[in-house]
Amino acid sequence: MHRMILRPFCLLTLLVTGMIAYAQHDDHSGHEQDDHHEEAHHDGEHGDNNGHAHDAECGEHDHQHGPYDPKATAMHHIADANVYTILDFVRIPLPCILYSKETGWDVFMSSKFGPGHHDDGHYAYNGYVLHEGSVMKVIEPGFPAVGKHEVGGFSSDHGADKTQHFVCYQGEPQLLEAKTVWDGGILGGGVTSFYDFSMTKNVVSMILVSLLLFFLFRSAARGYAVREGGAPKGAQSLLEPVVTYIRDEVAIPFIGEKQYMKFLPLLLSMFFFILGLNLWGQVPFLGGTNVTGSLTLTAILAIIVFLVSNFNGNRHYWQHIFWMPGVPVFVKPLLAFIELLSLFIKPLTLMLRLAGNISAGHIAIISFIGLIFIFGNSGESLGGGVVGSVLSTLLTMFMMAIELIVAFVQAFVFTLLSASYIGTAVEEHEHH
Amino acid sequence: MTGTLAAIGAGLAVIGAGLGIGQIGGKSVEAIARQPEASGDIRGAMILTAAFVEGAALVAILLSIFFQ
Numbered sequence: 001m002h003r004m005i006l007r008p009f010c011l012l013t014l015l016v017t018g019m020i021a022y023a024q025h026d027d028h029s030g031h032e033q034d035d036h037h038e039e040a041h042h043d044g045e046h047g048d049n050n051g052h053a054h055d056a057e058c059g060e061h062d063h064q065h066g067p068y069d070p071k072a073t074a075m076h077h078i079a080d081a082n083v084y085t086i087l088d089f090v091r092i093p094l095p096c097i098l099y100s101k102e103t104g105w106d107v108f109m110s111s112k113f114g115p116g117h118h119d120d121g122h123y124a125y126n127g128y129v130l131h132e133g134s135v136m137k138v139i140e141p142g143f144p145a146v147g148k149h150e151v152g153g154f155s156s157d158h159g160a161d162k163t164q165h166f167v168c169y170q171g172e173p174q175l176l177e178a179k180t181v182w183d184g185g186i187l188g189g190g191v192t193s194f195y196d197f198s199m200t201k202n203v204v205s206m207i208l209v210s211l212l213l214f215f216l217f218r219s220a221a222r223g224y225a226v227r228e229g230g231a232p233k234g235a236q237s238l239l240e241p242v243v244t245y246i247r248d249e250v251a252i253p254f255i256g257e258k259q260y261m262k263f264l265p266l267l268l269s270m271f272f273f274i275l276g277l278n279l280w281g282q283v284p285f286l287g288g289t290n291v292t293g294s295l296t297l298t299a300i301l302a303i304i305v306f307l308v309s310n311f312n313g314n315r316h317y318w319q320h321i322f323w324m325p326g327v328p329v330f331v332k333p334l335l336a337f338i339e340l341l342s343l344f345i346k347p348l349t350l351m352l353r354l355a356g357n358i359s360a361g362h363i364a365i366i367s368f369i370g371l372i373f374i375f376g377n378s379g380e381s382l383g384g385g386v387v388g389s390v391l392s393t394l395l396t397m398f399m400m401a402i403e404l405i406v407a408f409v410q411a412f413v414f415t416l417l418s419a420s421y422i423g424t425a426v427e428e429h430e431h432h
Numbered sequence: 433m434t435g436t437l438a439a440i441g442a443g444l445a446v447i448g449a450g451l452g453i454g455q456i457g458g459k460s461v462e463a464i465a466r467q468p469e470a471s472g473d474i475r476g477a478m479i480l481t482a483a484f485v486e487g488a489a490l491v492a493i494l495l496s497i498f499f500q
Contacts, residue, residue, distance in 0.1 A: 103435065189456045249476065262443035356490040 068373040074363045076118075078290040081133025081201045082110045083119055086287050091115050094204060098134055100194035103145065110198075111133075112148060116420065124149045128194075129167050131176065131199075137194055138167060140174035202297070205289040205358040209276040217272075246271055250416050253424035263422050266308060270301060273417040278358060278407035282400065292410075293358035295351065302347035305418045310343075346421055350414065357410050361403040368395040445496070449489030453482050470478035 014362055041157055052238035093111035100106075106126050113121030113130035121130030127145040128135050131154050153169030166173035180192050214234050223236040232240050251260040277291045319325065321339040324333055375388025376380075460478040462473045 249472070253476070349491065352490045353483065353487050356493065357486075409479070414478060416476075416480060417483060422482075 012353075022336075037164045039132060053058070063135050068370065070367055070370045071375065073370055074366050076132050077288065077366045078293060078359050078362045080290075080294060081119055081131065082130060082135050082198050083115045083133055083320075084204055084287055085115075085119055085133070087285055088117070091119075094201065095199045097137065097197040097199070098194050099197065100137070102193075104128065120154055122150060124151045124167070124169065129154075129176065131165060131167070135196060135198065136165065136176040137167075137192065138174050139177045139193075143169065143174050201287065201289055202291045202294060205277065205280055205291050206297075209273070209291075213272055213276055242271075243268060246415060250412075250419045254416070254419040255426065256423065256428070258428075259426050263308070263419070266304075267415050267419055270304075270418060271411050274301070274354065274414055275407060276409035278411060279404075281358065281362065282403055284400075289360065290362050293355050293362055295353065295355045297330065298351040298355040301354070302351040305350060305421060306347040309418075309421045309425040312422065314428075316427070317425045346417075350417055350421075354410055354414050357406055361399070361406055365396055365399050365403070366408060368392050368399055373397070442493050445489045445492035448492075449485055452485035452489075456481050456485065488489040 003406040020229055043160070065404075082094055084094060091111075093115070096106070096108055096110050096112075098106040103126065106128070108125060110121075110130060112125040113128075113135075114123045115121050115130055119130065119133035123129075124143070125148050127143065128137055129151060130136075144219040146432060149169065151174075152171075155166045155168070155173060157164045157166065164178070165176040167176055168174070177192055219235040220239045224245065225235055227233065227236075247260070247264060248269055251264045252329065255263055274292055277289075279299075281289050281291060281293070321343065322336050324335045326341070327335060369392055372385055372388040375391070376385025456478055460474050463474050467474075
């Protein structure tokens with residue numbers, strides 16, 4: 001039984017160590033240089049970083065050398081990245097798959113960027129650079145479009161309505177293309193000219209969690225085959241109560257005895273997927289991926305629920321939306337309008353709730369850790385740093401305990417609401 | 433002290449959600465105390481309603497994050 005559970009973990013460990021080995025193998029060109037570079041930054045001495053002389057010439061410097069900025073730190077830590085960083089020293093390169101209309105497909109590992117401190121790349125590759133873990137394109141005319149070129153630090157210009165990012169190349173700041181933002185550039189953001197199909201940190205986390213769930217459930221399924229009718233053991237004991245809980249407390253009451261079997265697999269998959277990713281992001285020192293806190297993933301999950309509930313909607317469901325029975329005729333169009341709106345607000349809140357809660361948890365934890373730097377005045381005051389450390393440890397532990405509950409509650413709430421939306425769509429009406 | 437109107441909006445949304453969820457929690461504890469045998473149903477309804485209240489607050493909070 002132990003072997004059953006141990007095997008997937010061994011496999012995962014092997015996979016991860018293999019990736020690290022690859023990272024070290026691929027990274028060693030210029031690795032020593034990187035170390036010097038980083039040490040120099042940590043000591044705050046900019047003079048002696050050999051080979052990076054042009055670093056200081058680029059006017060305003062990258063923000064990590066200035067005073068501690070809690071907002072930027074929080075936003076960086078909840079964002080997706082093209083490199084899997086563990087504790088800012090293990091950097092697992094991930095494949096970048098980029099397509100741009102001018103230059104076509106570019107497929108390479110993100111180790112080509114030589115990611116260093118704060119996930120900023122030390123090299124530009126085919127006109128792309130790595131800034132804070134994400135791939136950005138240099139749009140300054142005259143920047144070499146092909147090949148690997150060493151670049152200096154990054155800088156940002158926080159203008160009145162939008163922020164511009166620059167990379168230092170041969171002593172000159174080069175403008176970077178604005179990242180794609182959620183609204184597609186209506187409110188002053190941008191849409192990149194290239195498509196990024198990269199396997200990011202979030203994608204890797206999703207794959208790892210899916211594999212883990214697959215092995216866990218396969219082991220449980222084997223258990224049922226081996227011990228048919230017997231007492232559950234191992235993974236079975238872990239999963240059976242949860243599965244029956246979702247079935248008896250969520251699927252049957254909301255969808256109904258007759259049809260719940262059709263939707264139970266979807267509900268269970270969503271529950272365990274969300275729960276697994278919530279908990280994966282909670283593991284300390286493991287990258288802290290914020291997968292369920294990214295709107296992209298929750299939007300896809302919400303769209304799945306939206307499609308499933310509406311494609312299974314029966315006549316009564318659509319009648320209740322467009323021509324509500326039992327109310328005066330003049331109210332019907334008004335109700336139809338409201339119902340039509342709520343049709344789209346339902347998946348929207350589903351999406352926002354999960355992403356908001358999980359991101360809020362990650363931001364709260366990183367902010368509490370940031371108290372060390374705020375109290376310690378970015379390393380200036382030792383006493384403040386000690387006080388901040390004690391305070392931040394206690395607060396972080398408290399927050400992580402809360403987040404453990406939130407991880408379960410949000411997975412449960414998402415499943416419950418999905419079941420209720422599907423339930424209203426397939427419900428049989430006998431009362432009119 | 434710097435800040436934006438969006439931050440005040442986020443704070444107002446949190447006050448609203450706090451009042452709403454507090455009402456739900458308080459009333460359901462009362463209901464469970466009155467009828468402990470119905471605690472399962474009450475808890476389910478409580479979580480569902482709290483999720484709806486929270487959804488309304490989250491829309492406000494996320495809008496205030498994005499529009500600041």
